[in-house]
Amino acid sequence: ETVMTQSPGTLSLSAGDSATLSCRASQSVSSNFLAWYQQKPGQAPRLLIYAASRRATGIPDRFSASGSGTDFTLTISRLEPEDFAVYYCQRYGNSPGFGQGTKVEIK
Amino acid sequence: EVKLLESGGGWEKPGGSLRLSCAASGFTFSSYAMSWVRQAPGKGLEWVSVITGRGDTSDYADFAKGRFTISRDNSKNTLYLQMNSLRAEDTATYFCAKFYSPSPVIIPAAPFDSWGQGTLVTVSS
Numbered sequence: 001e002t003v004m005t006q007s008p009g010t011l012s013l014s015a016g017d018s019a020t021l022s023c024r025a026s027q028s029v030s031s032n033f034l035a036w037y038q039q040k041p042g043q044a045p046r047l048l049i050y051a052a053s054r055r056a057t058g059i060p061d062r063f064s065a066s067g068s069g070t071d072f073t074l075t076i077s078r079l080e081p082e083d084f085a086v087y088y089c090q091r092y093g094n095s096p097g098f099g100q101g102t103k104v105e106i107k
Numbered sequence: 108e109v110k111l112l113e114s115g116g117g118w119e120k121p122g123g124s125l126r127l128s129c130a131a132s133g134f135t136f137s138s139y140a141m142s143w144v145r146q147a148p149g150k151g152l153e154w155v156s157v158i159t160g161r162g163d164t165s166d167y168a169d170f171a172k173g174r175f176t177i178s179r180d181n182s183k184n185t186l187y188l189q190m191n192s193l194r195a196e197d198t199a200t201y202f203c204a205k206f207y208s209p210s211p212v213i214i215p216a217a218p219f220d221s222w223g224q225g226t227l228v229t230v231s232s
Contacts, residue, residue: 035218037152044202044222045152056207056220088152093216095168096142098152 002027004091006099012107019076021102023089028069035090036065036074038083039101045088049074076104109133109221111203116226123193123230129186129203129223137161137181138209142219143188145199145228155201156188160211170196193230200225 003026011019023034032052037045047056049065052072062077076083084106089099115127129141143155156177158165165177176189186203204219 031216033216037219039152044224045219046222047207047218047220050207050218056218090152090218092218094214095166096154098154100151 001095002029002091002097004089004097004099006087006089006102008102009100010103010105012105013079014107015079015081017079019074019079019083019104021074021076021087021089021104023067023072023074023099025070025072025091029072029091030093032068033091033093034067034072035092036063037088037090038085039088040085048087050092079104109205111205111221111223113201113203113223113226116201116228118229118231119193120232121194121230124189124191125193125228127188127190127201127203127226127228129188131184131186131203131205134205135209136179136184138211140206140210140213140215141179141186142204142206143177143186144202144204144219144222145197146202146225147196147199150199153199157214158186159214160209164212164214166214190228193228195230198228198230200227 034052036049039045086101110132112130142157158177162179174192178187202225205221206217207220208217
C-alpha cells in the first residue's frame with residue numbers, strides 16, 4: 001500500500017502570501033496519478049489539480065502544482081481570503097489514497 | 108450541472124446495518140464509475156469503495172471488505188452503499204463521488220470531479 005504524507009500539518013499565512021504544500025508518496029505514483037483537493041469546513045472537497053499539474057475546470061491560475069515520482073507540490077500564490085482551507089493530495093488509480101491534509105490558516 | 112445527493116445516514120448501534128443512497132443528476136450516470144469516500148469527524152478523507160458504470164465490477168478498501176456492499180441502479184440514477192456489522196470506527200460523513208472520466212466498463216484511474224455534500228453515519232451504543 002502506498003502511503004501519502006503531507007507536510008506541514010498547518011501553514012499560518014496572511015492574505016497575499018504564497019503557500020507551498022508538500023505531498024510525498026511512499027512509492028512512486030504511476031503516471032503522475034496525483035490530485036489535489038480543497039475542503040472548507042462543512043463542505044465537500046473540490047478538485048483543484050489532477051495529473052500532478054493540470055488545473056481542473058474553473059480553478060484560478062494562482063493554484064499551480066508540480067512533481068513526479070514520489071514528491072509533489074501545490075503552490076498557492078497571492079493567497080485570497082477564500083483560499084484558507086484544508087488541502088488534500090490523492091493518489092488515484094488502484095485503491096486510491098489520500099494524504100492527511102494540510103490546513104492553511106490565517107496568521 | 109452535476110448534482111449528487113446522499114441520504115440514509117443516521118445513528119446505528121454497533122453490529123447494526125445502514126443503507127446509504129446517492130441520487131445523481133446532470134450527467135449520464137451509467138457512463139461513470141462512482142465511489143464512496145468517508146471522513147471521520149475532524150479527520151481526513153478515506154476511500155471506501157468503487158463501482159464501474161455498468162455496475163458489474165467493484166472494489167473495496169480493506170476495512171470495508173466483507174461488511175460493505177456497493178451497488179447502483181442506473182434506471183434510477185442512484186448509487187448505494189449497504190453497510191453491515193457496523194463499528195464505532197465507521198462513524199463518519201460518507202460522500203459519494205463521481206470520477207472525472209467516463210468509464211462504463213473498467214474502474215478508472217481518475218480523480219473525483221464532483222462530490223455530494225455527504226451524509227453522517229454515527230455508530231454508538
